[in-house]
Amino acid sequence: MEYKVNCGIWGAMFGVPVIVADNFLKLATGEQIKVLLYLLRCSGKNCTSEEISANTGVAVQVAEDAVLFWQQANVITPQGTISVANTTPLIMQPQPVEVPEAKTALAQVQTQPTPSKLPDHKINLSGGEIAEIMKNSQDIRDLFKIAESIVGTLKNSQMNSIIWMYDHLGLKKEVIIILLTYCASIKKTNTAYVEKIAFTWSENDINTMEAAQDEIQKRNTTRDYILSIMEKFEMNRRPTAKQAEFIEQWKNAGFKLELIHYAYEKTIEQINKLSFDYINKILLSWRDSGFMTVQDVKNAESDFRKNKKGTSSKKPENDTDMEEYESIINQFLY
Structure with a gap:
């Protein structure tokens, strides 16, 4: 689903530094974002910590900590300080995007x-x-x-x-x-x-x-990719270091999760257990054969079945014919 913002219906607006959207939407807490939005709304005006608290619903101490957070992150810079009695006004201005060198x-x-x-x-x-x-x-x-x-x-x-x-x-x-x-x-x-x-x-x-x-x-x-793999493989614990290496290789190689899951299903069918090494051999063989999607693999399987059906004698599907199929299809599966 796509979204489009209609700015015209709101009238007066104020700016939010791009660096906030790019760097802090995931990292900052809700209280910190609320405090920052209020300070940006009041840009150039005097604000006390009590006013920030009253207008954001954030506790005074939390508001002060949030202000300090944004100062240290070089998003805002104070002109004035908060006194112990919390009566000294603040004038908050957006910080330039360029981050100054910090002194040790x-x-x-x-x-x-x-x-x-x-x-x-x-x-x-x-x-x-x-x-x-x-x-x-x-x-x-x-x-x-x-x-x-x-x-x-x-x-x-x-x-x-x-x-x-x-x-x-x-x-x-x-x-x-x-x-x-x-x-x-x-x-x-x-x-x-x-x-x-x-x-x-x-x-x-x-x-x-x-x-x-x-x-x-x-x-x-990477973390989301690993969690997706764990879900696909029905794993109840984090991957070992060796398993994580395989996952990183698959991610870097561009293997889609659907294809990896299909390789997992083939592995369970063949050896009835989870084996990262076995799955990796399947994926590499598929890639070498030019199969990079589940549909590519299924098309190859379907083509083989059609060709075999036209040339084979009438034998039970689960008999020698099926064994030969497994043998031939394994050439690109493994």
Whole structure:
């Protein structure tokens, strides 16, 4: 079904940065989107956190966390601050699309009167060391606050992890935010998993909002493909590493899910069990024979049956004739 928006019936309108639609519709929470829409509607006007809350139905603290989220994601920039009493007005303006380079917390620490070199993450920073870093780094304080709004109260290991990603891997604030939001969306926020992705991104120079979003889109596509395969194969557990390799190969080769499912059905018919290796041999043989759709395979089977019917003697279909059919059709099945 296709949809078309009729803008003319609404009268006055306001703009939403393209970067929001491209990068945050899946990642941001409903409350964060509501707060952003209200701020964009009030562009150039003074807004207090209470006004944001009253007009969006979002709690004051949640609204403030959402504002901070969009600031750190470089979507909006504040002119003014929110005071403890929540009475200082905000003037929110859209941020230019170009993302500025983020300074590291280490660089900020070094501008202080008593700079200190951060130890390696694997040494495990103590609570006192983390508190000192927070004292000297607004970026780290902001990251901690946003991280808590995404994953909940931070443990010492998670604080260590964020500092490590920011200072030692050099990932930008907005990239870390996107990473944490993605991990929360798939319910995998354990430190080891987050750090594994962070390290991969650092190694592959995925350190802009656009690059991070592209990588997440690829991961989501792969994840959806795997879930579809699991459904087609009636699997009750996640694929093993070897099985995941086969799935990745099929995805990269462009095999359609319907064809893979047909290969699965043929496998069950032949050996009465799920075998990724067996299915892979079938798919490769079909591809080598020029069959890339289920209909291609069925047409080949149908042609064989028609030709065989015209030349065979009258034998029971389940007798020698059927055995010969299976033998010949297997030449392109396997």
